[in-house]
Amino acid sequence: MNLKTLARKLQLSQTTVSRALNGYPEVSEATRRRVEEAAREHNYRPNSRAKGLATGRAMVIGHVIPASTQHEMLNPVFGDFVAGASRAYATYGYDMMFTRVDDGDEEQIYHALAAKGSVDGVILQGPRVNDVRIPLLNRIGLPFIVHGRSSGIEENYCWVDVNNKRSFQRATEFLIDLGHKRIALINGLEDMDFAHRRREGYVEALKTAGIEPDPTLMRSAEMTEVYGHHETRAMLKMEEPPTAILAASMISAIGVRRAIDEAGLTLARDVSVITHDDDLSYLRNGSDVPIFTATRSSVQQAGEILSRMLIEKIEQPDAPNRNHMLEAELVVGRSTGPAPETRR
Amino acid sequence: MNLKTLARKLQLSQTTVSRALNGYPEVSEATRRRVEEAAREHNYRPNSRAKGLATGRAMVIGHVIPASTQHEMLNPVFGDFVAGASRAYATYGYDMMFTRVDDGDEEQIYHALAAKGSVDGVILQGPRVNDVRIPLLNRIGLPFIVHGRSSGIEENYCWVDVNNKRSFQRATEFLIDLGHKRIALINGLEDMDFAHRRREGYVEALKTAGIEPDPTLMRSAEMTEVYGHHETRAMLKMEEPPTAILAASMISAIGVRRAIDEAGLTLARDVSVITHDDDLSYLRNGSDVPIFTATRSSVQQAGEILSRMLIEKIEQPDAPNRNHMLEAELVVGRSTGPAPETRR
DNA sequence: GGCGCTTTCCAAAGCGCTTTGGATTTCCCT
DNA sequence: AGGGAAATCCAAAGCGCTTTGGAAAGCGCC
Numbered sequence: 001m002n003l004k005t006l007a008r009k010l011q012l013s014q015t016t017v018s019r020a021l022n023g024y025p026e027v028s029e030a031t032r033r034r035v036e037e038a039a040r041e042h043n044y045r046p047n048s049r050a051k052g053l054a055t056g057r058a059m060v061i062g063h064v065i066p067a068s069t070q071h072e073m074l075n076p077v078f079g080d081f082v083a084g085a086s087r088a089y090a091t092y093g094y095d096m097m098f099t100r101v102d103d104g105d106e107e108q109i110y111h112a113l114a115a116k117g118s119v120d121g122v123i124l125q126g127p128r129v130n131d132v133r134i135p136l137l138n139r140i141g142l143p144f145i146v147h148g149r150s151s152g153i154e155e156n157y158c159w160v161d162v163n164n165k166r167s168f169q170r171a172t173e174f175l176i177d178l179g180h181k182r183i184a185l186i187n188g189l190e191d192m193d194f195a196h197r198r199r200e201g202y203v204e205a206l207k208t209a210g211i212e213p214d215p216t217l218m219r220s221a222e223m224t225e226v227y228g229h230h231e232t233r234a235m236l237k238m239e240e241p242p243t244a245i246l247a248a249s250m251i252s253a254i255g256v257r258r259a260i261d262e263a264g265l266t267l268a269r270d271v272s273v274i275t276h277d278d279d280l281s282y283l284r285n286g287s288d289v290p291i292f293t294a295t296r297s298s299v300q301q302a303g304e305i306l307s308r309m310l311i312e313k314i315e316q317p318d319a320p321n322r323n324h325m326l327e328a329e330l331v332v333g334r335s336t337g338p339a340p341e342t343r344r
Numbered sequence: 345m346n347l348k349t350l351a352r353k354l355q356l357s358q359t360t361v362s363r364a365l366n367g368y369p370e371v372s373e374a375t376r377r378r379v380e381e382a383a384r385e386h387n388y389r390p391n392s393r394a395k396g397l398a399t400g401r402a403m404v405i406g407h408v409i410p411a412s413t414q415h416e417m418l419n420p421v422f423g424d425f426v427a428g429a430s431r432a433y434a435t436y437g438y439d440m441m442f443t444r445v446d447d448g449d450e451e452q453i454y455h456a457l458a459a460k461g462s463v464d465g466v467i468l469q470g471p472r473v474n475d476v477r478i479p480l481l482n483r484i485g486l487p488f489i490v491h492g493r494s495s496g497i498e499e500n501y502c503w504v505d506v507n508n509k510r511s512f513q514r515a516t517e518f519l520i521d522l523g524h525k526r527i528a529l530i531n532g533l534e535d536m537d538f539a540h541r542r543r544e545g546y547v548e549a550l551k552t553a554g555i556e557p558d559p560t561l562m563r564s565a566e567m568t569e570v571y572g573h574h575e576t577r578a579m580l581k582m583e584e585p586p587t588a589i590l591a592a593s594m595i596s597a598i599g600v601r602r603a604i605d606e607a608g609l610t611l612a613r614d615v616s617v618i619t620h621d622d623d624l625s626y627l628r629n630g631s632d633v634p635i636f637t638a639t640r641s642s643v644q645q646a647g648e649i650l651s652r653m654l655i656e657k658i659e660q661p662d663a664p665n666r667n668h669m670l671e672a673e674l675v676v677g678r679s680t681g682p683a684p685e686t687r688r
Numbered sequence: 689g690g691c692g693c694t695t696t697c698c699a700a701a702g703c704g705c706t707t708t709g710g711a712t713t714t715c716c717c718t
Numbered sequence: 719a720g721g722g723a724a725a726t727c728c729a730a731a732g733c734g735c736t737t738t739g740g741a742a743a744g745c746g747c748c
Contacts, residue, residue, distance in 0.1 A: 001459070002733095002734055002735085003734060003735060003736095004734075004735095009736075012697080013697090013698045013699075013701095014698090014734090014735080014736090015695065015697075015698060015699080015700095015736085015737080016697055016698075017734090018735070018737085019697090019737095021735085026695080026696065026697080027695095027696070027697080028695075028696065028697095031381075031697090033469070043455055043459060044459065044737065045455075045456050045459035045460045046460065046734080046736095047397075047461045047734050047735070048393075048460040048461060048462040048701090049393045049396040049397045049402065049461060049462070049733085049734080050393075050733070050734035050735040050736090051735055052393040052703090052735090053391075053393045053394055053397055053702095053703045053704065053705085053733090053734080053736090054702080054703055054734080054735045054736040055703085055735085055736065056663070056703075056739080058393065060441070065427075065430065067430070067434075069429070075423065075626055076420040076423060076626055076627075077725060078422075079419065079420060080421045082442070083411075086409065086411070086444040087411070087444070089444065090444045092410075095441050095442070095443055096441065096442050097404070097438050097439050097440065097441045097442075098426070098430065098439070098441075098442065100430035100431070100433065100434045101438055102434075107461065110385055112389050115345070115387055115388065115389035115391075116389045116390065116392040116437065117391045117393060117704095118392040122709080124349050133449065152736085155738080157625070166383055192385060203554075205570060221626045222625070222626075223625050223626070224625070224628060225626065225627050225628065225632045226628050230631070243727070251626055251627060254598055258635070258676075263604065280420075280564075281568070282419055282420055282568050282569065282593060282595055283420075283568070283569050284568060284569065284570050286570065287570045287573075287574070291624075292604070294597060323725090335410065338637075340558075342713085345707085346703095346704055346706060346708095347704060348705095350702075356727080356728090357706080357727065357728045357729075358705080358706090359706085359727075359729080359730095360703090360726080360727055360728075362705070362706060363705085363706090363707095363727090364705085369725095370725075370727080371725095371726070371727080372725075372726065374728090375726085390703070390704075390705065391703085391704050392704095393704080393705090394703070394704035394705040394733090395701085395704080395705055395708090395734085396733090397703090397704080397706090397732095397733045397734065398704080398705045398706040398707080398732080399706065399733085400733075459720095461734095465748090474739065487695070573709085583715090645727060651736055656694080657723095689748105690736105690747105690748095691746105691747085691748085692737100692745100692746095692747090692748105693721080693744100693745080693746090693747105693748100694743100694744085694745080695743080695744075695745090696720105696742085696744095697740105697741085697743095698729105698740085698741075698742095699738105699739095699740090699741095700737100700738090700739095701736105701737085701738080701739105702729085702735100702736090702737085703734105703736085703737105704733105704735080705732100705733085706727105706731105706732090706733085707730100707731085707732085708730090708731080708732100709723085709728105709730095709731105710727100710728085710729090711726100711727085711728075711729095712725100712727075712728090712734075713724100713725080713726075713727090714724080714725070714726085715722105715723085715724075715734100716721105716722090716723085716724095716725105717720105717721090717722090717723100718719100718720095718721090
């Protein structure tokens with residue numbers, strides 16, 4: 001069923017039917033009702049490609065997912081983020097499209113998306129330090145918004161980010177206040193901007209407290225469970241092992257915990273752990289009492305805010321770029337306690 | 345840059361340029377090269393909506409994601425599945441589109457997708473027992489493939505599934521062979537087909553061994569960490585607690601493990617655990633030695649097979665429906681041991 | 689009754705591509 | 719040289735929608 005046959009069936013012109021369905025005022029309420037009725041009955045929906053061609057709008061938001069460095073899609077954070085984003089899309093009538101990109105082809109892909117006109121805007125996930133995609137997108141002129149920021153990029157762009165530096169600074173201070181001096185950081189990949197900032201916060205808190213940051217206590221990699229386990233096990237075997245560990249995600253914290261258990265140590269008593277908690281639905285930080293002391297910020301909520309802002313940007317291209325900083329809250333759970341030395 | 349201006353620039357007709365770019369033989373190699381060169385130089389890409397309108401193909405695969413019962417998207421499995429699928433899409437030139445659907449609107453959504461023509465086919469994720477979406481899609485005539493199967497649906501359809509029944513049957517037998525008699529099942533939601541089948545396998549193994557299934561040892565809910573923890577804690581407080589637990593996913597198994605630790609018991613020695621392992625990239629079951637004994641089947645691989653089969657179906661609509669059964673392998677890790685009674 | 693205004697509708701152009709049906713040129717062979 | 723096949727190109731229609739620029743009808747008003 002297409003417009004033409006529907007119009008013929010109704011003995012009306014395509015124009016009138018189209019206008020009736022799109023809420024234009026030039027059509028009487030009576031015919032509008034008649035048209036809507038018929039549309040429902042015949043299960044008519046305007047062909048999205050034709051509509052897009054005519055309007056120049058795709059009503060689709062693009063997500064470009066790096067493939068070989070597998071961060072984004074495989075990271076459990078991805079699902080929650082997308083769930084949040086989809087909530088906003090659904091209310092505004094947008095669909096979301098994912099395009100996989102192999103490393104190095106990024107410039108290509110963005111050019112292609114813009115030229116093909118298959119999306120009205122894109123969400124830039126997982127920004128790195130000095131991320132070239134930002135100037136690229138500005139140059140191309142495709143509306144975009146960044147989930148996170150990019151240190152080193154001076155250009156003006158739209159972003160939503162968690163205050164990663166502050167939250168890890170606070171977490172570190174919290175441990176210092178508990179008497180810890182050997183505090184390890186099991187960070188994400190530090191070319192990722194969020195990890196870069198977290199490290200800054202961690203280092204700054206240490207320095208402020210007069211503790212010299214120890215490079216052997218700072219690790220960086222993709223935030224898997226196995227990674228958390230591996231690094232913790234290694235560090236616990238050190239001559240002066242850490243008494244506290246900052247982990248980058250719930251998943252890696254689970255690995256940290258496994259290593260602590262295996263070493264015959266007790267969480268909180270022997271080794272304190274603080275993790276960042278993205279508040280993932282499938283991996284809640286406990287039910288009533290949090291398992292881990294954590295810096296918490298819902299990535300699902302971030303997704304929703306982000307996509308809403310992008311849609312606003314698409315619909316009002318000339319509005320100035322907006323930003324939104326989310327503060328992570330520090331929730332105290334069962335994984336932290338006074339430093340062992342302090343106790344004696 | 346569009347076809348028209350590109351053609352004008354080349355002093356050629358649109359027809360010739362289009363044919364040159366789409367590999368038709370009616371154009372000389374010389375002009376083809378000239379055209380390709382110019383297209384590259386001007387960064388020309390055919391507008392996907394216009395192309396779609398003309399060809400009747402969207403080159404997009406749809407994923408419909410249930411929203412309120414949040415299983416699919418939030419489940420960490422989602423990311424890995426999509427990553428696998430995207431690999432196939434990328435090689436065949438398809439994009440993937442996600443549409444969020446609130447409960448009850450499913451019929452609507454599929455009708456809309458088909459009528460709007462915004463996708464060439466859909467992947468049906470998370471089939472339930474007696475899933476009405478299958479007859480619906482058959483009726484609508486939109487190409488689709490099911491990730492899993494649906495018990496109770498007799499219609500002919502295309503699917504890829506893990507042999508869930510067999511794998512849980514084997515896992516249960518494995519525990520029985522170790523002397524366990526009180527074996528608990530912490531299952532997923534049992535209106536989901538995969539969970540339904542796992543339970544069948546579990547029950548059948550028990551009965552075959554002459555063990556009467558105990559309803560108090562069978563739990564069912566969404567497979568979160570907190571759920572695994574909660575049910576395990578409850579069961580360990582029973583008069584006759586289980587000596588072995590079958591968990592439905594790595595995430596819930598982590599919760600199971602946490603409850604065992606908290607109860608002061610030791611994994612494998614006091615309580616054995618087997619889990620299903622979807623081989624998620626961020627949640628590998630250990631590095632060299634598996635953490636958990638598990639039935640393992642890569643969901644990423646499933647995604648790839650599934651999307652490839654769907655594309656084949658789209659490109660050859662008249663080919664008969666194909667199916668693909670994946671066998672989960674049983675990997676023995678450090679979470680299982682002989683039943684406590686047996687040891688004395 | 690004729691004028692202007694609003695209401696209601698329509699024919700046709702245009703979005704950017706593919707594809708049909710032909711036209712033109714080149715080439716080879718007898 | 720002439721005829722047919724092969725190679726190369728093109729004009730125009732069509733995909734299904736929106737939107738422009740009017741036209742027709744209905745209305746009150748002087």
